[in-house]
Amino acid sequence: MRKTIITVVLLVLAIAGTIYVLNKNKAKNEEETAIVAQENPAVAVRIDTAKISELDSRYVVNGTFLPAHELQISAETMGRVTRVLVEEGAMVRAGQTLAVIQGDKLNVSVSSAQAAYHTAQSDLERFESALKTGGVTQQQVEQVRLQYENAKNNLESARLNAADVSIKSSINGIVNKKLIELGSYVNMGTPAFEVVDVSYLKLRVNVDEKNVPFLNVGQKVKIHVSVYSDQDFEGEIVFIAPKADQSLNFPVDIKIANNTEKSLRAGMYGTAIFGESEQVNTLIIPRDAFVGSVSAGEVFVYNEGVAKLKNVSAGRTFGDMVEVTRGLEEGEVVITSGQINLLDGKAVEIIK
Numbered sequence: 001m002r003k004t005i006i007t008v009v010l011l012v013l014a015i016a017g018t019i020y021v022l023n024k025n026k027a028k029n030e031e032e033t034a035i036v037a038q039e040n041p042a043v044a045v046r047i048d049t050a051k052i053s054e055l056d057s058r059y060v061v062n063g064t065f066l067p068a069h070e071l072q073i074s075a076e077t078m079g080r081v082t083r084v085l086v087e088e089g090a091m092v093r094a095g096q097t098l099a100v101i102q103g104d105k106l107n108v109s110v111s112s113a114q115a116a117y118h119t120a121q122s123d124l125e126r127f128e129s130a131l132k133t134g135g136v137t138q139q140q141v142e143q144v145r146l147q148y149e150n151a152k153n154n155l156e157s158a159r160l161n162a163a164d165v166s167i168k169s170s171i172n173g174i175v176n177k178k179l180i181e182l183g184s185y186v187n188m189g190t191p192a193f194e195v196v197d198v199s200y201l202k203l204r205v206n207v208d209e210k211n212v213p214f215l216n217v218g219q220k221v222k223i224h225v226s227v228y229s230d231q232d233f234e235g236e237i238v239f240i241a242p243k244a245d246q247s248l249n250f251p252v253d254i255k256i257a258n259n260t261e262k263s264l265r266a267g268m269y270g271t272a273i274f275g276e277s278e279q280v281n282t283l284i285i286p287r288d289a290f291v292g293s294v295s296a297g298e299v300f301v302y303n304e305g306v307a308k309l310k311n312v313s314a315g316r317t318f319g320d321m322v323e324v325t326r327g328l329e330e331g332e333v334v335i336t337s338g339q340i341n342l343l344d345g346k347a348v349e350i351i352k
Contacts, residue, residue, distance in 0.1 A: 025268070042349035045338035047302050050285045050328045055318050059214075059274040063205030066253075067266040069197040071170050077101060077165060086193070087179050092169045098193050099180060100165040113151070113158040120144075120151035173197035174262075196205040196266060200257045201256075203235060203270045206249035208317055209295060215240055215274065222273040223252050228263065235272070248295055284321040289334040294322055300335040300342055302350070307335055309344040 044169045079101040086098050130136040177194035180186060203223060207215065215237060223233035235256035244250050254272055258264045291298040294314045300307040312327030328334070334347065342348070 021342070042305070042347040043307070043338055043341045044351045045300075045302070045307070045335045045342070045348045046352075047333050047350055048286050048289065048336050050283055050324065050332045050334060052281055052283050052330050053321075054279050054281050055279045055284070055321075057275060057278040057316075059207075059211050059316060060271060060319075061205045061207060061274075062269060062271050063203045065201045065256075065264060065266050065268045065270055067173075067198050068200045068202070069173065069195040070266075071169075071171050071173070072191050073098065073167060073169060073193045073195060075101060075167055075180075075188060075190045075192050078187045079185070081180050081182055081184050081186060082157050084178070084180065084182050086175050088175050090175045092175060092195060093172050094170055095279055096121050096169050097166045098169055098175075100185065101165045101167065108132050110155070110158045113155040117148075117151040117155040120148040124148045128258070137213075159251055167192050169193070169195050171195060171197055198258055198262055198264065198266060200255055201264055201266060202238070203254040203256060203272060205252050205254065206247070207240075207246070207252050207273050209244065210314060210316060211274070212240065212250045212252070215252060223254065223256055223267065224271040224273060225264065226271070227268065227293075231259075233264075233270075248293060253323065282315070282323045283325075283328065283330060284323055285320065285328065285334050287320050287322050288336040289316070290322070291339050297327070299328070300339055302333040302335055302348065305347055305349075307342045307344070307346050308350045309342075 005281070018106055048056045058306055073094045081099055082102040084098075086096075092098065123305050124141075124147075126145050127141045131138065131141050164268060167179060173195040175193055175199075176196045178192075179194070179242045180190070180192045186192065217237050217240060221235045221237060222234045225231070235254035237252060238255045239251075239253035241251040252272075255265070256270075285299065287294060289299045290296065291309075292299065294317070297312050299310055299312055301310050302308075310327055315323030315325045319324070335342070338348070
């Protein structure tokens with residue numbers, strides 16, 4: 001009993017000592033944190049000034065050219081490739097044979113089906129003649145006619161399967177990739193060729209919500225291609241996405257006819273220029289000044305060492321600059337970095 005009491009007393013003393021040490025360390029840490037906070041009360045930020053600038057009112061956005069059609073052509077039966085009739089870069093037409101697969105087994109099936117068809121046809125003719133003389137019943141003739149129809153359908157199916165030994169293109173275009181070789185064995189569905197149609201292309205661009213209301217399907221758009229700076233291109237809007245992506249941009253497709261040399265290629269970069277050139281004076285700030293997305297319309301303004309949160313209305317986008325139509329005055333200083341650490345009324349320190 002006495003040993004038990006001593007053990008309990010020792011445990012209580014140990015726990016009390018541990019709690020005392022932890023409280024002492026906590027007080028020390030809080031004191032050090034308070035000292036650091038007192039020594040560094042301000043958040044480091046960078047700034048810029050809202051200013052009125054003369055800018056081109058046209059809306060310019062970059063995008064990538066996509067082919068009019070792009071198709072991966074696969075084998076529709078299994079077998080060994082006995083002939084490859086086109087190489088990469090070849091122009092092909094819809095229905096043109098690109099490769100041939102060995103079809104001996106399929107040809108045997110056609111021969112068997114054809115023999116069965118001729119037999120059924122002869123039986124039908126014989127039974128129809130016998131019906132006139134009363135040698136067979138009408139029911140027997142109908143049964144033979146059913147066998148004849150089945151044999152006819154089987155022959156047609158065998159011929160269709162045999163036709164599948166030819167791999168054919170279903171579009172006009174250019175062979176971009178050849179995925180099979182002479183002598184290789186393919187299964188049904190094995191990719192064989194990639195054919196692209198670049199008779200016209202689609203320039204896909206992402207338009208922000210501030211500018212998409214001014215666009216319409218059928219609208220003409222000037223296109224600039226950096227690698228062909230001496231040529232002028234014009235496209236037509238054929239698609240405007242009804243739903244924005246995660247960045248609150250709307251995908252827009254602009255159809256543009258290729259020239260006779262097919263110099264425009266899928267994957268190239270292009271620039272869509274919306275509207276007519278007109279110089280306008282407008283108040284602008286850097287895109288980086290906005291807290292989160294531009295559509296949120298929130299910026300921090302620097303005022304005598306303090307960050308003040310303001311709601312503004314954003315207008316058009318001009319590259320890295322954004323038009324402000326309401327909420328700011330010329331000469332006001334906006335914070336362009338460090339906003340993640342800011343709250344309204346927080347002290348700030350400008351860094352270069």
